[in-house]
Amino acid sequence: MTTPALQYCIGSSSLGGLQWVDCGDRADEFIAKAMAVHGATREGVMALIAKGPKSARYHTDWYAYLRDKARGEAADAIARDRAASARRQQQTTLCRKCGQHLPTSRFTTLPASAQTCDDCV
Numbered sequence: 001m002t003t004p005a006l007q008y009c010i011g012s013s014s015l016g017g018l019q020w021v022d023c024g025d026r027a028d029e030f031i032a033k034a035m036a037v038h039g040a041t042r043e044g045v046m047a048l049i050a051k052g053p054k055s056a057r058y059h060t061d062w063y064a065y066l067r068d069k070a071r072g073e074a075a076d077a078i079a080r081d082r083a084a085s086a087r088r089q090q091q092t093t094l095c096r097k098c099g100q101h102l103p104t105s106r107f108t109t110l111p112a113s114a115q116t117c118d119d120c121v
């Protein structure tokens with residue numbers, strides 16, 4: 001059984017998410033720690049890691065999680081995309097005439113309450 005690349009969490013990042021570091025050559029060391037925390041076999045720990053990023057712990061501290069690097073980074077990318085598109089949505093206004101979501105800066109001709117973009121005025 002091959003071990004997937006793992007990452008361990010070192011706490012929260014400045015952006016509010018969790019900060020992950022590659023286990024690299026120390027994967028076995030972290031798996032051994034997780035086996036001790038969970039009282040599980042290596043297979044048991046790998047099954048926990050497969051369940052999700054907050055299932056396996058290498059320590060009793062709240063943030064001390066282990067995760068599958070590839071799956072974790074894929075999930076991070078999805079979360080980042082969602083946050084970015086949520087930000088874009090917030091900064092645009094729907095033009096009542098052309099039906100397009102446009103940056104708020106394109107609604108300068110009429111008062112904001114009119115919600116008709118400059119192209120449609």
Ligand SMILES: [Zn+2]
Pocket residue numbers: 095096097098099100116117118119120
């Ligand atoms: Zn328009």
